[in-house]
Amino acid sequence: MNHRTLILGVMLGILLGGMHVRAATQRWSYDDAPMITSIMADGSGGCSYVRRETNDLPSAVVWLDKNGALIYRADLTTNLPITIINCTKKQLTYATWQDNWRFVQVARNGTVTPVTAGNNTLTVPILVLELPVSFTTDRKGFFGLLVRIPSSRVTLVRYDNK
Amino acid sequence: MVMTTRFTIYSAILVIGGGCLTAMALTEQWRYVARASVRQIAADGKGGCAYVDIDASNWAAVVWLNQKGAVQYSSGVQTGSFLGAIINGCSANQLLYTGMIGFPMMAQVDKKGNALPVAAFGGYVIGMPLMMPIGTSLLNDKKGFFVVNVNTNTDVNTVVRYLYK
Numbered sequence: 001m002n003h004r005t006l007i008l009g010v011m012l013g014i015l016l017g018g019m020h021v022r023a024a025t026q027r028w029s030y031d032d033a034p035m036i037t038s039i040m041a042d043g044s045g046g047c048s049y050v051r052r053e054t055n056d057l058p059s060a061v062v063w064l065d066k067n068g069a070l071i072y073r074a075d076l077t078t079n080l081p082i083t084i085i086n087c088t089k090k091q092l093t094y095a096t097w098q099d100n101w102r103f104v105q106v107a108r109n110g111t112v113t114p115v116t117a118g119n120n121t122l123t124v125p126i127l128v129l130e131l132p133v134s135f136t137t138d139r140k141g142f143f144g145l146l147v148r149i150p151s152s153r154v155t156l157v158r159y160d161n162k
Numbered sequence: 163m164v165m166t167t168r169f170t171i172y173s174a175i176l177v178i179g180g181g182c183l184t185a186m187a188l189t190e191q192w193r194y195v196a197r198a199s200v201r202q203i204a205a206d207g208k209g210g211c212a213y214v215d216i217d218a219s220n221w222a223a224v225v226w227l228n229q230k231g232a233v234q235y236s237s238g239v240q241t242g243s244f245l246g247a248i249i250n251g252c253s254a255n256q257l258l259y260t261g262m263i264g265f266p267m268m269a270q271v272d273k274k275g276n277a278l279p280v281a282a283f284g285g286y287v288i289g290m291p292l293m294m295p296i297g298t299s300l301l302n303d304k305k306g307f308f309v310v311n312v313n314t315n316t317d318v319n320t321v322v323r324y325l326y327k
Binding site: 023024026029035036037038039133134136137142144145146147148149155157159161 | 253270278279280285286287289293
């Protein structure tokens with residue numbers, strides 16, 4: 001059964017791979033992760049995403065530009081949900097728990113600025129307690145996940161609409 | 163004189179009141195009876211939408227309706243898997259969804275209703291992480307929004323398009 005699934009999967013990959021020129025155009029790809037749990041398009045061809053190891057630790061936030069080049073990566077030590085609040089080509093804002101609520105904004109040059117809170121208060125996005133949501137499209141294209149056969153490892157792929 | 167002033171005040175109240183009522187009222191633009199329970203709606207930003215329905219057998223279908231409520235694309239019932247389907251994006255020009263025809267597969271549909279697979283070598287492509295919540299809905303656009311009307315006697319689901327006014 002596993003062999004049959006593998007063979008069918010490979011055939012499918014080859015078949016669809018051969019057909020891909022008729023549809024969307026692959027622009028670039030990035031990573032070979034055990035798991036990607038959230039993708040946030042920046043609206044300009046880049047994106048940020050959350051990756052996790054198979055044991056759920058450690059996890060990381062990764063921010064890529066429109067060419068698929070790394071802008072920022074933060075390796076965290078939490079297995080709690082990491083929520084990407086917002087991602088544009090100029091900044092990334094995300095929240096997670098690491099010793100305390102950590103809610104930060106990252107500039108394009110990688111400078112991290114914590115979002116501070118007054119005494120006895122927390123600044124927490126309401127989504128932080130929820131599982132992450134993905135926004136995968138922009139005006140010119142979209143992001144998909146290539147699930148590799150047979151390893152099941154995941155690669156982020158950028159496609160142009162045509 | 164008193165009569166004229168009173169008439170003017172009443173007229174002003176009527177105009178203001180009528181104006182407010184008009185601004186607050188919603189107008190149903192069209193409706194489309196779905197095959198089964200609707201579990202995701204994605205507005206295309208121009209008055210149309212795509213939706214995913216799932217029936218009692220857990221078979222899913224993806225339907226794309228244009229701004230007049232006419233079918234622009236229908237995937238047909240996907241009986242290969244109980245995992246359903248997920249809309250990844252919808253605009254006036256294209257629909258992106260991940261179907262589960264026995265295996266996950268991302269599809270790109272143009273506005274003529276032609277569906278093509280999105281693919282890469284080495285495996286299969288899906289449109290988003292398969293983490294909950296998957297298939298989040300986008301219900302509104304600049305001029306209106308979409309809701310599902312459920313008949314509580316028959317469980318028939320109907321996608322309804324409303325204009326804000």
